[in-house]
Amino acid sequence: MERRDATADAAEPVIRRQFLPKVALSDLRLAPTIAAVCLAVIVIAALLAPLIAPYDPIAMNPMERLASASLTHPFGTDAYGRDVFSRTLYGARMSLIIGVGAALVAVLVGLPLGLLAGFFRLLDAVLMRVMDGLMAIPSILLAIAVVSLAGSSLWTVLVAITIPEIPRVVRLVRSVVLSAREEPYVEAAIAVGSSLPKIMWRHLMPNTLAPLIVQATYVCASAILTEAILSFLGAGIGTETPSWGNIMSEGRLYFQLKPGLIFWPGLFLSLSILAINILGDTARDVLDPRLGKKRDG
Amino acid sequence: MLGAAPTDFIAARQFFMLAYIARRILASVPVLVVVALFVFLLLRLTPGDPAAILAGDMATPEQLERIRESLGLNEPLASQFLTWIGQLLSGDFGRSLISHTPVLTLIGQRLEPTLSLAIVTMLITLLLSIPMGVVAAWRHGSLTDNAVMAMSVLGFSIPVFVTGYILIQIFAIDLRLFPVQGFKSIGSGVGPFLSRIVLPAFTLATIYIALIARMTRAAMLEVLDEDYVRTARAKGLSERVVLFRHALRNAAVPILTVVGTGFALMISGVVVTESVFNIPGLGRLTVDAILARDYPVIQALILLTSGIYVVINLLIDISYAFMDPRIRY
C-alpha cells in the first residue's frame, strides 16, 4: 500500500500501551510466582539430593518391600525395598539434566541453522525439506528408534529427545528472520554497506532472542515429558539411574496395591512441567506481547 | 482483479484448484523421501553392525549373514536404499524378529483398538475444545477465559499416564463406574465398547483439548481484532453471527492446522494410553517391540505414522482452498 496509515488515531497507541505488560513488583501475578517458587524448590532439591535423601536411591532392602508411607519412608518403598522419596529426589536430577540439556542443544543447533535458512534461499529449500521430514516423524517413535538402536545411555536419550525438537527451533528462527529481513532498517543497513554477517548478528539475531527464550522453555518441558514417557515405556535410562519415568514404570505392576509408586513421581513430574510451561507463557507475555500476534503499526 | 471473462471464470477456477492440489501433492513427496532416507540412515549409520542389531543378541553367524544378504548390506548405500524403497513400495515392510510374521500383518491385527481410541478421542476433543476456545476469546480477560487457559496449561502439562492413573483411581477403582482396563471391540456391543473406551479416550483427549482450545482462542483473538469484525459489528449483526460466521470462519485455517497435526501425531499419546489401559493396539505392539528390541516393527511404525502425518497435512492443505477463497487464486 502506498500510504501507510498517515493518521493513526489516538486509540491506537493508547490501546497498545494498555496491552503492554508493565513489570512492576505490585503487578506480579500469582501463578508465575508460585510456578517459580515450585521450580526453584525442585531444582534445589535435585542439586542437594545427596544431602537431603535419607537413603541411597539404589540400595535394595528386601526386608522392606512395598512399604507404605511412614516417617522413615515418606513415600513408601518400591518392589525392591528402595526408598521412593530418595529415588524421586534423584529422579529430579535426571529430568532437569534432560530438560535443560535438550533446550540448550536445540537452541545451539537450531539458531544458526535457522539464521542461515532465513538468508540463503538454496540452503533454505534443502534444509526445510529435511526439517519437514523430521517433523513428520512422531517424536516418541523417533526417540524409541534411536534408543533401541544405540542403547539407552544418558547421551543417546538426550540426542533422541533433542532431534525432534530441533526443527521447531529452526522454523521459529527462520520465520523471525524472514519477517525481520523485510524491515526497512535491514534495507537501511544494506544501504550503508554493512556486511552480511554484521546484518545477521546486529539486526536479525536480536529479534530471535525473545521468541527463542520462550521456545526454549517449551522445549525444556517437552523434553522432560518425553524422557518420562520413554522411561515409562521401558525405552529410557536403566533403573539403576532413577528417573521419574522409570520409577513410575516399575510401579505400574503394583498400581492397584500401592498407587503412591506412581502418584509421587507423577506429581513432581506434572508440577515441574506445569511450572515451566507457566513461566514460558509469562516470558512470552512479558518479552514480546505481540509474539504470534499480527501486524505492528 | 477480475481478469478472466465470465465464461472462462469457472473453468479457470477449477483449473487453479486442480493445479493447487497437484502442487500440494508434489510438495509432499520430498517429505516422504526425507523420512525414508532418515529411517534408512538411522539403521545404517548407528555404530555397530546393523545385521546384529536386527538379528538380536541370540543370532548365529549364519543368521547374521542371511540378514546381511537380504538387506544387501554388502552393496553400496545408494543401491541398498533403492532396493529398500522398492520393497516398501511393493508393500514389504519386513518381518518381525520375534514372530517372523510380516510387520504389516502384525500392524493390521492391532489396528482396530487404536483406530477406535483415536476416533473417540477426536470426537470428545472437537466437541469440547473449539467451543471452549471461542468462548474464552469472546470473553477475553474474563473469569471464563482464565479458567479455560488454566485448564489448558494443566491439560498439556500433566503427562497422559499420570492423567490416566488418576482417572482410573477415581472412576474405576473408587467409584467403580468403569472397568479398570481392557478393550472390547465395538462388534461385541456398544455398551461394553463405550464403557472401556471412555476413560482412555478422555485421558488422551485432555492434551488435545488443551492444545486446540488454546489455539482456537489465540486464532480467534487475532481475528476478533481484524477490521472486518468491526465492520460486521457496525452492520448491526448479532454477536453470534459475528463470532461464528465472521470470526471463526477466518480463524479456521490455523485451528484446522493444529487439529490436523495434533491427530497426525496422536500415535505418541496412543502408545502411552494403551499401555496404561492395557489396550491391545498399536501402542502395545510398540511397547512389545521395544522390550524385544524388534527393530523392524519400530521402523515400520515410524514409516506408517509419518505417512499418515503427510497425508493428513495434504488433506488440510487442500481443505484450505475450500475454506479460503484467496488460496483458490
Place this chain on the structure above:
Amino acid sequence: MGAARNTDAAAAAEGDVLVVENLVVETTGRNPVRIIDDVSLTVAPGETVCLVGESGSGKSVTSLATMGLLPKGALAARSGRILVEGEDVLSARPSRLRQMRATRMSMIFQEPMTALNPVLSVEAQLDEVLSAHGSMNAADRRSRIREILSLVHLPDVERMCGSFPHQLSGGQRQRVMIAMALVLEPKLLIADEPTTALDVTTQKQILKLIAEIQERLGTSVLFITHDMGVVADIADRVYVMRHGKLVESGRIDTILTKPERDYTRDLLTAVPALSPRAARRATSKETVLETSELGMVYGRASLFRKREGTVAAEKVDLRLTRGRTLGIVGESGSGKSTVARCVMRLIDPTSGSIRLRGQEIAGLSRSALRPWRKRIQMIFQDPNRSLNPRLTVGDSITEGPINYGTPKSEARERARQLLQLVGLPADAIDRHPHQFSGGQRQRIAIARALAMEPDVLVADEAVSALDVSVQAQVLDLLDDIQKRLGVALLFITHDLRVAAQICDDVAVMQRGKVVEYGPTAEVLGNPQQAYTRELIEAAPGRHWDFPNFRPMPGAEAPLQNSPGG
C-alpha cells in the same frame, strides 16, 4: 445542501441527525487517560460535516463512539450524550444499538481491503445486513442487493455478487463498503478516512460517488479526514480537533479564509501549494545519477504457475545533476518505488543501466558495489521501521561510517554534528528511537543517510507517513540540507503538492513507464499528457491556496460545496 446555521453545537436544534454533547472518552484501567475531552458537534440532515485533525486528535475515536464501537476493555465513554435522530447511543441497550446500526447510522472505514471479510462473497456480506435487520424475503433481498450495487456504479453486478474482496480493486472494494453501509438507507453515514488508502484518481471517484448518493438519498455525512484538500472539496461545515479537544468549528468558507485559532491557521499554512516551484538555477552541470532503459520484471513462469512476469518498470530514463531535486510521481503500482530500489541496488534491475557519477553500477557484484554504496543513500517512508528499535541513535548513525573504516570516536563526533544539523540535540545520540516522535525519527534517518556523505539522497515517500505540519518541517529541512551540502535528491512521492513544492524536475510514472518528464513548472503547470492532467485534476482542494487563505489565482468555483448562505 446543508442549511446555513450558526456553529454553536450546544444549541442543537431538534432536526439534527447527529448531536454529540460534551462527549468524554477515557481509557479504562487504573490510570484513565482522557482521549476525548468535552467534544460537542452536530450534523444536520443532508449536510456534510468534516472532522479534521492530525494523528492523535481523537477524531476516529469520536466516530467509533458514535457507532457504539469503542474497543471494549480499552476505551469507554465517561459522560456526554450521542444522539442519532434523537436517540442516545451511549445509553442504548446492546440489542437496540445493533438495531440502530445500518438502519440509522452506518460507517465506512479507511482500509476497504481489511474492512471486508476475505472469506465471504460480496453478496453474502450485503445479504446479512438485510437479513439481520429486515423481514425481506430472499427474492427481495436479491434484487435489493443488485439495485444498491448498481447505485454505487459497480460494473457487471451479477459477477460482482459472486466475487470475493481479494478479486476487486481498492476502489471497487470501497464501493462495496459504501453499498453495504447504505443498503438500508440510514440517515447518517460516518466515513473514517475512506479515501486515505486510495490513489488520488480513485479518491476523486469515491468522493464524487458519496456526494451523488448523498444527494439522492438525503444522507448526512460525518467525514473524518486529515486532508485539508478533501475538506475544501466536500465539507459544508468543519470541526477541527487536536489532542481530543475541539479547537474550532465553522462553515467551510469561514474556516478556510478566516480561521480564528492558531492551530487551524498552522494546519492550513502547512498544506503545500499546488503551484509548482520555479526551477532553481543549475549550480552544476555534473550528472550524479543517470538511468537509461532501466527495466525491472518480477517473477517468472514456473512449472504450474504460467504467469507473465510483472513489469514493474520499463525503459526508465532519468538524469539527476548535483544539487538538484528530481521528483518521481505516480500512483501505487506505477513503479516509482521500484525505480528507487533499483538505483539503490536493494533489488537488481533486470535490464538497463544505472550510472552513479559515471560508474555503471547496475551489474556490479556485491563486493564491487561496496565502494559505490556510500555515494547514494536512502530515506525510507516509515521512520518507525527504518531505524532498528534495539540500537541507539548513535549506533544507527555511525554504522555506515564505521563500515567504511572511520574510527568510532570520529564517527560519533560526526554523528553529534549531524544531529544538530537536522535540528536535534546532540545528546540524542545515546537515546533509542522510541523516545522520539515520528518527525524526529525521520530527522534521525536523514542524519544517518548524511553520515555517509552521499552524492545522491533517495527519499522514498519520506514524508508520506507524517502529519502535515511535521511534513512541512521535514521538507524545509531537506531543502536546507540540499542548499548547504549540495546533495542531489531523488524524491519519490504520490503527492503532487509535495512534488510541486520541492522538485526542480519531475517525472510522472504510470504502469512502469515514464509518461511525462521535464521541469516541474512545465509538467505540473502545463501538462502535455492526459494522464498528468488527470492526476492534477484529481488532487483534492486544487482550487484553494491554503497557505494564503484564498482561492487559487484564476481558479473558478473555488468551493462547489459551500453552503448557500
